[in-house]
Amino acid sequence: MHLETIAGVLAAALITSWGFPAAAADDPVKGCTPDGGFTFTDPTGDDDGPGTYTYPTDAVYKPGSFDITEFQVVPRGDEVEFRVTVKSRIEDPWDSPAWGGNGFSIQMVFIHIDTDHKKDSGVRDGLPGTNVRFAADEAWDRVVIISPQGATRVNSEVDAKCPQWKDRIIVPRVTRASGRTLYAVVDTKQLGGHPTPAWGYQVLMQSNEGFPAKTDLLTRKVNEYEGQHRFGGGTDYDNDPQVMDIIVPPGGDPVKKQHEILSKYNKAATTVVKPEDLAVVPMVYPCAK
Amino acid sequence: MARIAGGGVVAVAVGMALAPAARADTSNFEMSGKIYTKYMYQNDATQGCLSMSNPFWVDNIGGHNGACTEFELNIKAHVGPKVEAGVRLQSRWGAMWQDWWENGDLKPGVADTSGESLGMNHAQYIKLRGAWIRAAPPIPTVRWVTVGSTDYSMWNEWTIGKARYIDRDNGSGVFFEGELLPRKRLSYTTGAMALPKLWAGPGWQTGLSGNDPLARLYGTDWAFALKLESRVSDELRLRFIGATLRDWEPDRYSPMLTGAPDAARGADHSVALATRFRGYNGTLDAVYSPAALDFLTVSAMLAGSSNFVNPDYATNMVRNGQGFSPVVFKLGSNGTPVSSNGLAGKVLVELADPLQVGLSLKLEYFNIGSEYNAVMGARREADVLLTDGIIAGGFTRGGQLPTLNVANEFQDWDEPWYESCIGWKGATAVAEWVRGVLRVTGEFTYIGYNTNMQGRDVRNQYPNFLYTNGFTDTTAFTADSDYANVYDRGKDPRSVYAENQDRRTFLVVATAQYAIPGFRGATINLKGKHVNDRDNRILANPNDDYEGKSWLGMISLSNQLTNELRTFAGFEYTHWSEANREGSEQEGFHDSRTVRQTARAGFTYAYGGALFSYMLEYFHKDLLRQPYYFDMKWNVWRSKASLEVSW
Numbered sequence: 001m002h003l004e005t006i007a008g009v010l011a012a013a014l015i016t017s018w019g020f021p022a023a024a025a026d027d028p029v030k031g032c033t034p035d036g037g038f039t040f041t042d043p044t045g046d047d048d049g050p051g052t053y054t055y056p057t058d059a060v061y062k063p064g065s066f067d068i069t070e071f072q073v074v075p076r077g078d079e080v081e082f083r084v085t086v087k088s089r090i091e092d093p094w095d096s097p098a099w100g101g102n103g104f105s106i107q108m109v110f111i112h113i114d115t116d117h118k119k120d121s122g123v124r125d126g127l128p129g130t131n132v133r134f135a136a137d138e139a140w141d142r143v144v145i146i147s148p149q150g151a152t153r154v155n156s157e158v159d160a161k162c163p164q165w166k167d168r169i170i171v172p173r174v175t176r177a178s179g180r181t182l183y184a185v186v187d188t189k190q191l192g193g194h195p196t197p198a199w200g201y202q203v204l205m206q207s208n209e210g211f212p213a214k215t216d217l218l219t220r221k222v223n224e225y226e227g228q229h230r231f232g233g234g235t236d237y238d239n240d241p242q243v244m245d246i247i248v249p250p251g252g253d254p255v256k257k258q259h260e261i262l263s264k265y266n267k268a269a270t271t272v273v274k275p276e277d278l279a280v281v282p283m284v285y286p287c288a289k
Numbered sequence: 290m291a292r293i294a295g296g297g298v299v300a301v302a303v304g305m306a307l308a309p310a311a312r313a314d315t316s317n318f319e320m321s322g323k324i325y326t327k328y329m330y331q332n333d334a335t336q337g338c339l340s341m342s343n344p345f346w347v348d349n350i351g352g353h354n355g356a357c358t359e360f361e362l363n364i365k366a367h368v369g370p371k372v373e374a375g376v377r378l379q380s381r382w383g384a385m386w387q388d389w390w391e392n393g394d395l396k397p398g399v400a401d402t403s404g405e406s407l408g409m410n411h412a413q414y415i416k417l418r419g420a421w422i423r424a425a426p427p428i429p430t431v432r433w434v435t436v437g438s439t440d441y442s443m444w445n446e447w448t449i450g451k452a453r454y455i456d457r458d459n460g461s462g463v464f465f466e467g468e469l470l471p472r473k474r475l476s477y478t479t480g481a482m483a484l485p486k487l488w489a490g491p492g493w494q495t496g497l498s499g500n501d502p503l504a505r506l507y508g509t510d511w512a513f514a515l516k517l518e519s520r521v522s523d524e525l526r527l528r529f530i531g532a533t534l535r536d537w538e539p540d541r542y543s544p545m546l547t548g549a550p551d552a553a554r555g556a557d558h559s560v561a562l563a564t565r566f567r568g569y570n571g572t573l574d575a576v577y578s579p580a581a582l583d584f585l586t587v588s589a590m591l592a593g594s595s596n597f598v599n600p601d602y603a604t605n606m607v608r609n610g611q612g613f614s615p616v617v618f619k620l621g622s623n624g625t626p627v628s629s630n631g632l633a634g635k636v637l638v639e640l641a642d643p644l645q646v647g648l649s650l651k652l653e654y655f656n657i658g659s660e661y662n663a664v665m666g667a668r669r670e671a672d673v674l675l676t677d678g679i680i681a682g683g684f685t686r687g688g689q690l691p692t693l694n695v696a697n698e699f700q701d702w703d704e705p706w707y708e709s710c711i712g713w714k715g716a717t718a719v720a721e722w723v724r725g726v727l728r729v730t731g732e733f734t735y736i737g738y739n740t741n742m743q744g745r746d747v748r749n750q751y752p753n754f755l756y757t758n759g760f761t762d763t764t765a766f767t768a769d770s771d772y773a774n775v776y777d778r779g780k781d782p783r784s785v786y787a788e789n790q791d792r793r794t795f796l797v798v799a800t801a802q803y804a805i806p807g808f809r810g811a812t813i814n815l816k817g818k819h820v821n822d823r824d825n826r827i828l829a830n831p832n833d834d835y836e837g838k839s840w841l842g843m844i845s846l847s848n849q850l851t852n853e854l855r856t857f858a859g860f861e862y863t864h865w866s867e868a869n870r871e872g873s874e875q876e877g878f879h880d881s882r883t884v885r886q887t888a889r890a891g892f893t894y895a896y897g898g899a900l901f902s903y904m905l906e907y908f909h910k911d912l913l914r915q916p917y918y919f920d921m922k923w924n925v926w927r928s929k930a931s932l933e934v935s936w
Contacts, residue, residue, distance in 0.1 A: 152852075156900070
């Protein structure tokens with residue numbers, strides 16, 4: 001209680017002096033700029049995929065580690081900085097510098113970008129291991145991978161597991177973590193141009209798996225029951241969406257919406273899973289008019 | 290193979306009724322393999338593929354020149370939704386390619402003129418390194434029961450620490466996890482673990498008569514631990530961890546061991562156990578993240594330890610082992626053994642970019658008691674303090690751990706080093722500024738020492754690890770003989786006690802990383818560090834004061850030349866100026882200066898699932914001690930290459 005009191009006083013002082021709002025506004029989109037920048041708020045407590053997923057039991061998976069709270073796109077000249085903030089402080093329990101990593105260990109984020117919003121343009125399949133799809137008119141054209149693994153490892157996994165999308169997959173020039181935020185800096189050239197307010201995004205929160213299954217792009221599996229290093233609450237097959245948190249279009253209850261989206265997969269498809277059996281995740285066009 | 294994961298085995302092991310024995314479904318049966326090959330070169334007279342091996346026993350695998358290969362096979366089975374099992378099979382590390390034929394058939398006492406055998410360390414036998422079974426039984430509150438191998442990662446560095454990577458399956462135990470209150474309001478983990486006979490106790494063992502004539506039983510020794518966690522609210526998490534270590538020996542006065550099994554003597558064919566070592570460690574920690582201030586995180590921890598050594602069964606290594614001991618042999622005022630007790634605490638306040646300008650702050654206060662000691666705490670590969678610490682250099686990273694049992698052996702020259710932080714009290718402030726491709730950090734740390742004391746008994750009670758003076762040169766540790774500090778590489782990283790100490794340290798660290806525009810993934814890394822370490826030693830003697838000043842500068846450039854190829858090159862300059870570094874109170878102390886230049890270059894290349902890496906290093910070091918001692922210099926070339934393939 002003592003700690004809580006101290007922190008409460010500190011919080012009050014900071015709010016007073018810096019004028020921070022006590023609660024977030026309802027509209028999740030803020031600060032749309034003509035160069036495609038924006039801030040998108042995602043609710044807390046929805047790091048459970050379709051509502052049933054649970055964290056692995058190992059102590060490194062701290063509560064809130066996979067709970068997206070904010071997604072930002074910050075254009076800066078010929079670069080774009082992507083920021084994904086989670087509810088918990090980002091740590092490096094596996095000492096990523098020892099394996100050429102980027103200063104964090106357990107998170108892994110895929111930022112899918114739809115640059116043209118045209119039907120049958122882009123890729124509908126999710127990256128290997130995510131077990132999701134996109135709608136025909138919301139297919140992704142680029143995907144930015146924020147991984148604790150060094151670029152060499154990520155690129156070699158891409159070469160081995162999805163070489164057909166190699167030109168669309170972007171391993172950032174800079175990937176780092178600070179506080180609760182993951183940062184990725186990407187050249188606009190890699191994105192195919194400067195961002196515009198019309199671009200759409202989908203942020204999939206996964207977990208870095210250094211020893212992935214043969215078909216997974218460094219992603220951690222979701223099983224029926226959680227394991228020391230496996231998520232639980234899904235199935236033991238590759239039909240369930242293997243993402244813990246996503247962003248959803250504004251309007252309505254975002255948590256309920258996420259649960260509904262990620263629950264819509266074919267539970268009867270077990271050993272043979274077709275693309276149409278997978279959950280379809282939406283693109284979000286935060287600043288599109 | 291499915292027999293490995295038989296549910297019936299689980300039922301016997303955990304003593305509960307489960308479904309009839311199941312066989313692993315093929316689709317749920319996972320196998321993965323890995324081949325790891327390492328090549329090492331150094332211009333010295335050693336051979337092997339491990340820079341530093343066992344510091345005490347000669348185990349004939351440590352050395353710098355050689356090529357070695359190991360194979361690992363992991364098998365994991367989802368026997369059913371509620372039962373899974375796994376094993377790890379791995380070949381013994383140590384055989385060099387040059388060994389040609391080796392069957393481990395070492396013949397003690399027979400001159401081996403053909404080099405036929407160097408023993409099992411070179412025989413590459415496949416060993417069962419780990420086996421575990423995990424089940425979710427229908428027991429109220431119990432979520433999982435795990436039986437078998439463990440890395441102890443469920444506890445923390447202050448109690449029972451996560452085992453180092455090479456030891457990740459060497460521990461074994463039985464563990465229960467579950468929830469007492471729903472929605473994570475109160476969850477628990479409890480377990481009983483076999484106490485590792487090799488390192489977890491006085492004399493780095495728990496009852497090996499060959500090493501400690503007073504002890505001979507280790508099969509009865511266990512550690513027990515309990516963790517309670519509560520998500521009081523979305524904003525506040527609490528965690529308690531308590532652990533006890535129990536090292537028992539047969540009661541040396543038991544009638545069954547001291548004479549004839551005569552009932553009249555009290556002999557009844559039972560032998561009582563007596564305590565050789567008993568340890569308690571506990572922590573209570575909290576993390577507070579207010580929703581209204583999502584940039585703020587406050588973490589606080591309190592810890593306590595109590596370690597008791599019974600000298601009737603444990604040889605006093607402070608007195609008889611030149612001060613090398615992972616425990617204090619504490620005596621009460623009347624000369625009888627008593628517990629060595631200590632408290633520790635720390636508070637960390639983190640402000641993650643509160644002004645939305647890319648500037649984050651971390652402030653940590655720490656106060657670790659002079660006798661806090663986590664005998665089974667993390668020995669390396671963890672870091673409990675925010676500070677860069679004293680031991681970390683430029684290329685060589687490091688960390689701090691609250692134990693005398695720090696382990697800087699069984700590692701290569703490019704791996705991090707760890708130092709004991711027992712007795713440290715002070716504060717660290719770290720500022721980080723991030724903007725686009727630029728990241729800059731600055732640190733200031735002040736360290737006072739709870740271990741400061743005049744006339745401390747380092748002959749009988751407090752281990753000083755013999756070498757208490759000077760900056761530790763982690764670069765110059767070598768496999769052949771300098772683990773014993775023949776070539777003066779400074780203070781032992783485990784040394785926290787000195788006979789006379791009045792010490793304080795402050796350090797300043799600055800780092801920067803900048804991704805060069807226009808170059809694909811080219812990043813410049815800079816680091817500067819200054820350490821000012823002062824120890825007045827005997828307060829009444831103004832001529833024995835030690836003052837060490839260390840300056841370090843490092844620059845490196847890494848570049849992702851292609852998707853598969855990353856290169857690296859860098860240079861580090863170190864200068865230590867140390868007043869009154871070497872000598873003794875009786876003979877006086879003398880100054881020394883160290884200048885070291887290190888250059889490194891290397892690359893990693895990934896191709897089709899194979900990962901190759903190579904690193905070349907040259908360092909030149911001058912240790913200038915004249916006119917009191919002779920000077921020394923190092924001209925060392927060394928390299929390390931590895932090829933890794935997993936499938």
